[in-house]
């Protein structure tokens with residue numbers, strides 16, 4: 001087991017890019033290698049040791065045996081753990097864009113907030129954010145229609161807009177609230193939101209499941225009331241309580257499942273429990 | 289500056305040079321018969337020397353490329369390189385940036401690439417982009433098949449007026465030849481419709497596709513343009529489109545060609561997409577053998593293939609209704625464009641997978657056409673870039689054509705089993721040799737386009753030359769297909785107009801490109817009359833002023849003008 005500890009010396013107003021400093025690349029490195037390394041900042045490179053002191057302890061035979069501990073203010077450090085396939089990274093601070101992007105294995109734990117694109121297009125591994133995240137958590141990048149395909153993301157705080165956009169596998173859990181358009185375009189996988197969602201979860205979803213345990217603001221018209229279920233079991237996890245189940249997005253003939261807590265969302269139960277005429281008519285209209 | 293390429297093994301099909309060890313000399317940008325003793329010697333001992341490649345049909349410049357790049361930023365994330373002192377940073381896979389396009393063609397040993405679809409209304413934009421693509425000459429083919437004026441002239445049978453219109457519009461758009469895409473179909477798309485077969489009428493124009501094709505072919509030959517009509521027939525990509533394709537060929541049979549440089553009066557692009565038998569995708573099968581049989585017999589038809597390469601790519605075409613059909617099949621993001629009074633266009637990403645029965649069928653049909661068409665002078669190598677695959681895959685296609693072993697390996701292990709039940713590919717063991725490859729990638733496309741300054745190593749021709757690090761006497765393409773793909777992917781030398789652009793597999797020079805356009809002489813009066821005649825209509829229906837419509841000379845950086853004396 002090799003432990004690599006980063007201790008910050010100074011911060012930069014232009015972000016440092018850490019995508020080369022992943023266990024896959026550095027598991028053989030000693031301190032002298034880090035001392036030689038120049039880190040990309042903007043359009044140039046500068047010695048890493050201008051910004052961090054590096055301490056290396058122990059040996060590693062593979063990326064999986066690497067543990068990186070990054071201390072300091074990482075608000076201007078991008079791409080931490082980007083494309084990593086194994087090992088562990090602990091960040092004792094909030095982090096900048098693209099933490100854990102395209103990772104396929106290993107573990108990243110962020111003891112703080114994450115900027116946009118956390119866990120973008122990841123295909124495996126485990127990403128835990130102890131604070132909040134900004135937009136596009138576990139989403140696809142601009143233009144791409146295949147998002148996260150595997151692995152797991154847990155956000156202890158709130159998640160920003162379009163969390164889980166184009167989700168195509170894996171699981172995202174948000175223990176706080178979610179901003180608009182959570183799970184938009186998703187086609188597979190599970191999103192679990194313990195807090196509230198203000199508007200429009202699951203827009204254009206084709207498949208997969210979104211569970212909302214808190215209060216839902218506005219639902220999109222493309223979701224039709226299906227039934228009220230008790231203690232639903234979603235891929236092996238049982239959610240206690242009564243849930244209202246919707247199917248959507250019918251605009252795309254989507255077969256996605258949206259479950260919202262029935263007790264917290266009694267208003268919706270009254271609205272659809274008795275009559276779903278309005279929604280039936282929308283379904284007929286779309287099927288024309 | 290004088291140069292001598294020494295001891296290369298030369299393939300120059302236009303001069304019937306088939307793998308002879310000989311020197312190639314050039315001076316001041318042209319091939320010459322001899323040079324002085326001061327000539328710089330470039331030692332290419334036992335390496336393949338060919339004329340630089342000529343791509344007869346590709347989509348590299350114009351508004352639909354820009355729309356494609358805008359709405360597929362995920363494609364631009366691929367193939368990214370850092371800028372160097374000489375080169376700009378590269379980006380993109382199926383729709384690379386303009387400089388990237390030039391660099392990549394140059395590395396493949398290409399010198400000329402025909403941009404196959406330019407709406408005249410967007411010609412300025414197209415030429416702006418051409419000017420940004422370095423290292424290759426790019427003639428552009430204006431779209432005529434759904435132009436409202438063309439539809440009117442065709443209905444009235446006014447061939448003289450149509451010829452004058454074409455002559456004028458080539459000058460206005462600085463275009464090279466006549467492109468036709470889904471005649472009447474792209475116009476019908478303005479009404480949410482399409483046409484099927486060549487006897488359907490464009491809505492409200494009372495003219496059929498067949499009448500449009502015949503009228504344009506007659507006008508094209510009347511003018512004696514260097515290139516024939518260049519047609520993307522109706523029903524592209526539809527199972528059962530073989531009859532439409534053959535009727536299209538048959539419809540111009542009686543029209544005499546009028547240009548000494550070429551043999552054909554109709555060039556059919558991406559024939560693979562037009563060779564599907566059956567009635568639906570459920571019972572679709574290859575129609576390649578039937579289509580190839582016709583091409584073999586006819587002396588007036590040439591084609592390029594549009595070979596599917598099994599990549600994730602982007603389709604973009606003026607055949608907008610077809611793109612809508614593709615969208616209905618794949619559900620991927622789709623974009624559509626209307627070019628007022630002239631054409632339409634659509635773009636959609638596509639993933640060709642060897643596991644898919646339909647994609648396997650398309651892949652096999654392309655190869656079947658290459659192998660069933662006997663005369664390599666009638667068939668050119670294209671992927672209809674980027675529609676069936678990006679042009680950087682040409683070396684891979686060459687490796688397939690040269691190796692039956694590789695094809696059988698794919699047939700047995702990699703592609704869908706439809707290849708056995710619905711195509712003849714497993715029964716074909718023909719293998720192309722280097723001479724055939726030189727024919728389908730440079731000599732034939734140059735002849736088909738009527739170029740009289742490139743595509744061969746004849747003295748007086750442009751010194752456009754490619755040298756590949758292959759010793760033909762030392763390689764078995766049938767077995768070493770991977771090596772063939774690698775070596776054709778990166779030249780030892782790419783020489784354009786006598787300037788060394790690639791040396792030892794690296795770009796050493798970046799050169800401004802030229803467009804090539806056709807200037808018809810002798811129709812000046814008729815052109816004036818036609819323009820005057822259509823002006824009220826133009827002023828009423830076009831959203832721009834006539835004064836802003838033509839591509840003025842200052843838009844072109846180094847134009848190559850091809851003068852044609854119209855015979856009338």
Ligand SMILES: [Zn+2]
Pocket residue numbers: 345346347404557558605672675
């Ligand atoms: Zn094309």
